[in-house]
Amino acid sequence: MGPLPVALRSSTNVGDRDPDRRAAYRSYMPRPRKFVEEDVIAAAIAVFVSEGYGGTTIEDLLLATGLGKQSLYNSFGGKRQLFLRALDASTTDVVSRMKETLNAPSATPMDRIKAQLESLTVLLSSPEPMGLLFAKATMELADRDAEVAGLAEDVFRSLAAEYRGCLVEACDNGEIAAGADVDALAVYFVAVTRGMEILGRSGATRDVLRTVAYTALQAIPLPHPA
Secondary structure, three states: OOOOOOHHHOOOOOOOOHHHHHHHHHHHOOOOOOHHHHHHHHHHHHHHHHHHHOOOOHHHHHHHHHOOOOHHHHHHHOOOHHHHHHHHHHHHHHHHHHHHHHHHOOOOOOHHHHHHHHHHHHOOOOOOOHHHHHHHHHHHOOOOOOHHHHHHHHHHHHHHHHHHHHHHHHHOOOOOOOOOOHHHHHHHHHHHHHHHHHHOOOOOOOHHHHHHHHHHHHHHOOOOOO
């Protein structure tokens, strides 16, 4: 699937349904009837990232996915159910990307953490909507939607566990100080990267995001010289 059309990248007023936006939705949607489920989910993610959950209408989803109303309800259950499917795909993508980078066998633990932060910098400064739905949904709904809040908490724990595993390995290898508080550092990096998501959604440049990421690395205590 190609990059998200420009007209879908920037949020507009909920009531603004201009022809260019409709054309952009149509260009991103799979063919009706012979739809591929992953394409429908990807199109829904693009809409929810652009409009938010509250700002997305059934009509937006029909337009983006190319499904008829009955097909959408029969296949996905409606707006809420499609949103949860889209959010699950987004969170799975976030965790999978992180695991892949932090478990690369050919690099040191610290190099893997640096590579993961760099890959996040690239992702958050690109038009790709997949991983951005997690940040969008958490900010919009976590304080009033128990299901979204529970999912967010599970993801945060998974991310912290991945960071912790890498930091423990770095500590064992002598890359960081032996007394480093790996639990606190793991949570710290989750907080930093979630903040980077918000900055990315606000239009921060890749250089700004990279500065945040590499400044965060300075919080890791290094071993004292012999």
